[in-house]
Amino acid sequence: MFSSIINIAKKEGRSATGCFYRDGTSSTSMSEEEIEKRWKYSFTNEDLLKETPASYSPLTFRQLKIFYDEVGMTLNDDTFASNLSLLTKDGVFNKIAELLSDKNHIGFIYARYNGKDKSSFSETVDFGNQCLLTAVEKLMYRLEAENRGVTEISSTTRSNKSLVDIDCLREAVYNALAHNDWLNGGVPSVYVYNDRIEIISYGGLPFGQTEENFFKGISKPRSEGFIRILRDLDFAERTGHGIPQIIAKYGKKAFNITDSFILVTLPYDSDVASKLVKNEHLNEHLEVKATDRENFVIQMIKDNPYITYDDVSSKLGVSIATVRRIFSALKKKGIIVGSRANKHDKWQLKTND
Numbered sequence: 001m002f003s004s005i006i007n008i009a010k011k012e013g014r015s016a017t018g019c020f021y022r023d024g025t026s027s028t029s030m031s032e033e034e035i036e037k038r039w040k041y042s043f044t045n046e047d048l049l050k051e052t053p054a055s056y057s058p059l060t061f062r063q064l065k066i067f068y069d070e071v072g073m074t075l076n077d078d079t080f081a082s083n084l085s086l087l088t089k090d091g092v093f094n095k096i097a098e099l100l101s102d103k104n105h106i107g108f109i110y111a112r113y114n115g116k117d118k119s120s121f122s123e124t125v126d127f128g129n130q131c132l133l134t135a136v137e138k139l140m141y142r143l144e145a146e147n148r149g150v151t152e153i154s155s156t157t158r159s160n161k162s163l164v165d166i167d168c169l170r171e172a173v174y175n176a177l178a179h180n181d182w183l184n185g186g187v188p189s190v191y192v193y194n195d196r197i198e199i200i201s202y203g204g205l206p207f208g209q210t211e212e213n214f215f216k217g218i219s220k221p222r223s224e225g226f227i228r229i230l231r232d233l234d235f236a237e238r239t240g241h242g243i244p245q246i247i248a249k250y251g252k253k254a255f256n257i258t259d260s261f262i263l264v265t266l267p268y269d270s271d272v273a274s275k276l277v278k279n280e281h282l283n284e285h286l287e288v289k290a291t292d293r294e295n296f297v298i299q300m301i302k303d304n305p306y307i308t309y310d311d312v313s314s315k316l317g318v319s320i321a322t323v324r325r326i327f328s329a330l331k332k333k334g335i336i337v338g339s340r341a342n343k344h345d346k347w348q349l350k351t352n353d
Helices: 032-043 062-070 095-100 132-146 166-179 211-216 224-232 242-250 270-279 281-286 292-303 309-316 320-332
Strands: 019-023 026-029 109-113 121-126 149-153 158-162 189-192 196-202 255-257 261-267 336-341 344-349
Touching (some): 132 189, 132 292, 211 242, 211 255
Parallel strands (some): 109 189
């Protein structure tokens, strides 16, 4: 990963001996190739994702075509690569194509901690190494499953409140997907703590973007080609309301913007968190026995007793074999029981009577 800052020694100028980058407290000289790459990255509007050849092959696009089919747009096998800017000027697949291919070596990390810092690690899942649209979709399934809430009922109204605003969470994740610098090795990550969710993307603000315009929702895409596809498929909004929406709910303090990264912090609703602890007597009973993954499955069963292994696998981002082990452990612990109804498995939670 590299910063967008190039340090130039005035005496030597823009040369291999005059350009260097900081590595902690030390300085490292740059090659002519590195200088050119970083100069374009830092000080030009060129769409480097479009002009950088893919580093993985072969590339296939079955998942991308499914996403387009779902929004009523059918891709022509002969022309979609050029129409969607998936090719360099030399006619080879570019980095945008690699990001959207069925298989790649590009990550999108989820990590959970048992506390308010990283000292007590619980779990990590890399949703990447596949079409990033699929990766983000699975990540959001997982986050939605974790974003528990409470229902408040009065004589005239009924309202649902969650730990974090789901629309703001989705916008933060989608923004990390759209504006991460995918060329520098930085992998977007979502960190879930006991009191907040953090979403980090790398590369800072794109060249030409200012914090003022960023907060106003004035978009400055790092890659026009990539953002066009995300907008086609509703993974990026067109009206510029996403960032202002987060600010309206959580304030500008939710954003930590540096030259190297953008960190979005969404604190839990303290009232919801308190009521979850007090009111979810079933979970209080079960969580003594269950692991984090098992508790996620418990919540899914509460929402849908007919949930399938495939559903759980997709939402948790784990294999079918892992899901079978989770269900087996819950049955052995006496937490769930299974039955057969209308040719479908039905799961029930055992409670203290």
